[in-house]
Amino acid sequence: MDFTEGGDREVAQGRLNISRAVPKWSSLAVRQIMMFDIAIQYQDALGNWITSVTVPNQPPLILNGMKGVAVLCPGKRVRAVDQDGKLIDIL
Numbered sequence: 001m002d003f004t005e006g007g008d009r010e011v012a013q014g015r016l017n018i019s020r021a022v023p024k025w026s027s028l029a030v031r032q033i034m035m036f037d038i039a040i041q042y043q044d045a046l047g048n049w050i051t052s053v054t055v056p057n058q059p060p061l062i063l064n065g066m067k068g069v070a071v072l073c074p075g076k077r078v079r080a081v082d083q084d085g086k087l088i089d090i091l
Helices: 007-012 024-034 059-071
Strands: 037-041 049-056 076-080 089-090
Touching: 037 059, 049 059, 059 076, 059 089
Parallel strands: none
Antiparallel strands: 037 049, 037 076, 076 089
16 A cells, blocks of 8 residues: 555554555545536426536535526426436435
């Protein structure tokens, strides 16, 4: 495992510094996972899903986006899907 410089030495000596003992790729990997945009869609009268807005993959932003689309399209079903088309949430 590739630890940041000196991190594994400090752990071995009993001086644990959490920020230095974490693999350096972990924060980058988490940021890349969180970068996916989420499409907020509504269902039209013919059953087609229409993308209204895209938001970053953060739960409060997804919920606010879905509520906003629900207000703009009353009576329509609203959902959030990721870039692969997987369902995240539906109202």
